[in-house]
Amino acid sequence: xxxxxxxxxxxxxxxxxxxxxxxxxxxxxxxxxxxxxxxxxxxxxxxxxxxxxxxxxxxxxxxxxxxxxxxxxxxxxxxxxxxxxxxxxxxxxxxxxxxxxxxxxx
Numbered sequence: 001x002x003x004x005x006x007x008x009x010x011x012x013x014x015x016x017x018x019x020x021x022x023x024x025x026x027x028x029x030x031x032x033x034x035x036x037x038x039x040x041x042x043x044x045x046x047x048x049x050x051x052x053x054x055x056x057x058x059x060x061x062x063x064x065x066x067x068x069x070x071x072x073x074x075x076x077x078x079x080x081x082x083x084x085x086x087x088x089x090x091x092x093x094x095x096x097x098x099x100x101x102x103x104x105x106x
Contacts, residue, residue, distance in 0.1 A: 031079025044071025
């Protein structure tokens with residue numbers, strides 16, 4: 001985000017907001033059952049936070065921050081990919097795959 005001229009404070013706020021929203025999505029969805037998804041999400045959050053704290057000083061901060069946010073996003077995408085109707089009990093609504101997106105049959 002520094003290439004966009006955003007301050008460190010704004011980027012820290014984006015990190016906190018992304019972490020809270022992602023953790024909520026993982027906590028409420030079936031992704032919480034997969035240790036690999038939770039681990040990748042936590043590593044991404046740690047990487048992004050450590051980058052903002054300057055712990056990866058020899059490496060450029062925009063690169064390491066982007067890497068952390070991509071790891072977090074990848075974990076969320078993998079959680080959604082694993083949560084498809086007819087693939088797990090939590091996601092199976094009992095409707096056909098083409099009907100599941102249309103909401104209530106009433």
